[in-house]
Amino acid sequence: MAYKILDVNSVVEHIINIKEIKEFFLDDELSVKEIGDGNLNYVYLVSSIVDSTKAMIVKQAVPYLRCVGEEFPLSRERMTYEIRALSKFKEIATNEVPLIYHSSEEMSLLIMQYLDDHTILRYGLMEQNSYANFADHISTYLASTLFFTSSLYLQSSEKRSLINEFNSNTELCKLSEDFVFTFAFMKNETNDQENVKDNLLAKKLFEDMAFKEKILDLKYRFMTQNDALVHGDLHTGSIMLNENETYVIDPEFAFVGPFGFDIGALVANLCSSYVHHHFVTQNDEFKIELLETIKNILEMFSEKFYTLWCAHKNSALLVDGYIDEQTQESFKRKFIKNIIKDSVGFAGAKMARRVFGVAGVEEIRGIKDKTTRAKAEEMIIDIAREFVMSYENIEKIEQVIEIIKEKSAR
Amino acid sequence: MAYKILDVNSVVEHIINIKEIKEFFLDDELSVKEIGDGNLNYVYLVSSIVDSTKAMIVKQAVPYLRCVGEEFPLSRERMTYEIRALSKFKEIATNEVPLIYHSSEEMSLLIMQYLDDHTILRYGLMEQNSYANFADHISTYLASTLFFTSSLYLQSSEKRSLINEFNSNTELCKLSEDFVFTFAFMKNETNDQENVKDNLLAKKLFEDMAFKEKILDLKYRFMTQNDALVHGDLHTGSIMLNENETYVIDPEFAFVGPFGFDIGALVANLCSSYVHHHFVTQNDEFKIELLETIKNILEMFSEKFYTLWCAHKNSALLVDGYIDEQTQESFKRKFIKNIIKDSVGFAGAKMARRVFGVAGVEEIRGIKDKTTRAKAEEMIIDIAREFVMSYENIEKIEQVIEIIKEKSAR
Numbered sequence: 001m002a003y004k005i006l007d008v009n010s011v012v013e014h015i016i017n018i019k020e021i022k023e024f025f026l027d028d029e030l031s032v033k034e035i036g037d038g039n040l041n042y043v044y045l046v047s048s049i050v051d052s053t054k055a056m057i058v059k060q061a062v063p064y065l066r067c068v069g070e071e072f073p074l075s076r077e078r079m080t081y082e083i084r085a086l087s088k089f090k091e092i093a094t095n096e097v098p099l100i101y102h103s104s105e106e107m108s109l110l111i112m113q114y115l116d117d118h119t120i121l122r123y124g125l126m127e128q129n130s131y132a133n134f135a136d137h138i139s140t141y142l143a144s145t146l147f148f149t150s151s152l153y154l155q156s157s158e159k160r161s162l163i164n165e166f167n168s169n170t171e172l173c174k175l176s177e178d179f180v181f182t183f184a185f186m187k188n189e190t191n192d193q194e195n196v197k198d199n200l201l202a203k204k205l206f207e208d209m210a211f212k213e214k215i216l217d218l219k220y221r222f223m224t225q226n227d228a229l230v231h232g233d234l235h236t237g238s239i240m241l242n243e244n245e246t247y248v249i250d251p252e253f254a255f256v257g258p259f260g261f262d263i264g265a266l267v268a269n270l271c272s273s274y275v276h277h278h279f280v281t282q283n284d285e286f287k288i289e290l291l292e293t294i295k296n297i298l299e300m301f302s303e304k305f306y307t308l309w310c311a312h313k314n315s316a317l318l319v320d321g322y323i324d325e326q327t328q329e330s331f332k333r334k335f336i337k338n339i340i341k342d343s344v345g346f347a348g349a350k351m352a353r354r355v356f357g358v359a360g361v362e363e364i365r366g367i368k369d370k371t372t373r374a375k376a377e378e379m380i381i382d383i384a385r386e387f388v389m390s391y392e393n394i395e396k397i398e399q400v401i402e403i404i405k406e407k408s409a410r
Numbered sequence: 411m412a413y414k415i416l417d418v419n420s421v422v423e424h425i426i427n428i429k430e431i432k433e434f435f436l437d438d439e440l441s442v443k444e445i446g447d448g449n450l451n452y453v454y455l456v457s458s459i460v461d462s463t464k465a466m467i468v469k470q471a472v473p474y475l476r477c478v479g480e481e482f483p484l485s486r487e488r489m490t491y492e493i494r495a496l497s498k499f500k501e502i503a504t505n506e507v508p509l510i511y512h513s514s515e516e517m518s519l520l521i522m523q524y525l526d527d528h529t530i531l532r533y534g535l536m537e538q539n540s541y542a543n544f545a546d547h548i549s550t551y552l553a554s555t556l557f558f559t560s561s562l563y564l565q566s567s568e569k570r571s572l573i574n575e576f577n578s579n580t581e582l583c584k585l586s587e588d589f590v591f592t593f594a595f596m597k598n599e600t601n602d603q604e605n606v607k608d609n610l611l612a613k614k615l616f617e618d619m620a621f622k623e624k625i626l627d628l629k630y631r632f633m634t635q636n637d638a639l640v641h642g643d644l645h646t647g648s649i650m651l652n653e654n655e656t657y658v659i660d661p662e663f664a665f666v667g668p669f670g671f672d673i674g675a676l677v678a679n680l681c682s683s684y685v686h687h688h689f690v691t692q693n694d695e696f697k698i699e700l701l702e703t704i705k706n707i708l709e710m711f712s713e714k715f716y717t718l719w720c721a722h723k724n725s726a727l728l729v730d731g732y733i734d735e736q737t738q739e740s741f742k743r744k745f746i747k748n749i750i751k752d753s754v755g756f757a758g759a760k761m762a763r764r765v766f767g768v769a770g771v772e773e774i775r776g777i778k779d780k781t782t783r784a785k786a787e788e789m790i791i792d793i794a795r796e797f798v799m800s801y802e803n804i805e806k807i808e809q810v811i812e813i814i815k816e817k818s819a820r
Contacts, residue, residue: 151633156587157580159633164577170567177566177726186732209737216741220727223561223569224636316587317630322596327619331626 001106003076006060008032011044015058015111020101025054039067040078040252045114055116056101061108074171078252079108081169085254086110088229089141092148096141098247115240115247122236125273126363128286135296137246138239138266142297143304146259146339149229151316152309159316162229163256172253173223176232180349181219184357185212191356192365201378202356211352214388218349221342225258234262235350235361236269259339263301264346269361270294271351271383271404276363278408279376291401298343298397302336341394348387351380382407411516413486416470418442421454425468425521430511435464449477450488450662455524465526466511471518484581488662489518491579495664496520498639499551502558506551508657525650525657532646535683536773538696545703547656548649548676549710556669556749557718559639561726569726572639573666582663583633586642590759591629594767595622601766602775611788612766621762624798628759631752635668644672645760645771646679669749673711674756679771680704681761681793681814686773688818689786701811708753708807712746751804758797761790792817 006014012030015021028048035045042062047055061079065072083103090097099113124131151159183190186206196202205211231238232253240247274290277283309332313320323331354361355377364380367373386403394400416424422440425431438458445455452472457465471489475482493513500507509523534541561569593600596616606612615621641648642663650657684700687693719742723730733741764771765787774790777783796813804810 151630156584156633160577160580160583163573167570167573167577170570173570174566182729182732186729209734212733213737213741216727216733220561223566223726226634226636316633317626319592319596322592323622323626324619327623331623 055114059110076108080105082252085251093141093144118240121239139300146228147308156316166255169255184353190358226256227259230257230261234265260342260346263343267347268350272363275379344387345391348384352384428512465524469520486518490515492662495661503551503554528650531649545706552711553714556638566726576665579665594763600768636666637669640667640671644675670752670756673753677757678760682773685789755801758794762794
């Protein structure tokens, strides 16, 4: 079907002809509400008037930035990659990815499960909510999506096909290259100018050549290391959850990249929450819980990834009979340790870029009191810098927690 | 034009209608000779009867292995990648790549310069010929092809386009994964069975788990590290030269892979030649010349790559103003040092795989006397193993030469 932009009035008319949608709603009368999910896309909540539990989310990309308008063009191809990635992740991590009712790359349209009983993790954490199953759920998501899209599971030709599907996600990968690894660490018009101005911390960061050299290493790895299909933007705003369920959404930045990138994004955002609570709520118990969550995610990821690997003997990399069991075990353990190391490096880059770069996180940039915010930013940079400078020497997950504790104890 | 297989009788009729070919030969009467270049393709020499200096090479892939026949199918897509790579390399390293008169992916056809005054490097070295300009030429080829197809020069979108062009060279990449990094180090039906049988060296190699674990690292890097467009099979049989000119041919294994792979292939083959002369001609002077050549290639490559990098300031990786000059210099020097390290690792894998694997090199497998051949093989494995086990610790190019000297002194 040729692309056309839907609106509140035309969305029902368009989707009701789609078989899966018709089967879901039957002949119910429907209501439509536009709900702003963010800056990029149009998002509608379509629900049955007779039975409000029957509802779904309709998401469409337009060829410009929704929040700015047509004068800021942005290819709607981003929805192509969101559709492809969400479908792929749904196959692999069924419980942690929302149901997809329908998708169309031509229409840049995605119709999916309405998560009415779920909170965005970022805001849940700001409200000091505990999610006892989160580390378990998200480590399952990470271990399975990364393992099953890597050369440790796929055959060589399958891996190449996967790369073909995602390699042209050029625009959004470029955004990450620029905004995660470059502009946030130098004078640039896209930075938070008000905060950068006369700020000694910004000046020090922008002149910290040892740190920036390490960031270059990480950027190079981001651009050239084709380990697995990564979400590409797995911050705590891309996760919706409650006590029992965890869902990962919005994978439009997906590409075949380094193993550590998603794990790093998550660790970075949990650290930001930690620093937020250190200064804002000063809730020590919750801070400890956040550190436990980071530790559990890294440990559970490592174990689950290892278990998956042991259960699948033949892949592009490993051929049955090539190497003995003992060597295989040591190879795998070392390999996974390296994933953790890289994750810590990426976590550092991701944390640091949020301080002065274009897109801040609410936990820090939202702190009203300027002095407190500045202190929080200093702590973020302290932790991030240590992650970036020493990630290659991380031998035990406990060291990650130690860095956070140490940098927040002073 | 729809694909059809040419033969000695139909080749002239087909090519003479191509504009560039007609302009070259004008109305000269032409002769055609089939010349076997190898196992894969049909190769014809087409020349003018009135002026034999006017000649060109016509190369066509058939959908099977030429040397075996139709019962061994092999996709003729390999010619697609040979055409694409040769064209790309010709743009970049004009002097080191033969002239292309015409190419057609549909016809799996490549018409190129006839190198009548040039020897295949492998055989030139076996005959103890000196090529005073070779290190200079080939280091120019390596530095420029690797630099200009990498994220150190290209913009992010250009790099992704390059990957799109070569990512589906699935069959030949798989051959390398299997035959360079896997089967040659384990019991496998494709190995040189006669030599493997009751051979203690083979037994030791196949059981050398520390070595094989390191090979796995290299294989993983081969499969997932997208540094630059590499030739993919740069042994001394893929180079034709004389005193004044050096040409690189046959890049059908080309893909976007690790920087060190081509350099490693070359070092491996020069080492094999060194071991050959150690045992067969015992020509010490020529052996020293070979070591000098290896050293010169690595040093000249490093300097030329560095110079190119300094001359091109903006790329996917580096943005002007991100980092100061001094840090940039140290970053680049370290980066290039890492390319050399990886090259040594790949050289080790490539040398070792030639001993018992499916495709031996003439310098070693061609040694008639069985005892001498066994000694040569032992030395090859000795050098290769040291390369593979210690490549990450190579800090100076001199160390590479020292390893070869030390392992051949005992």
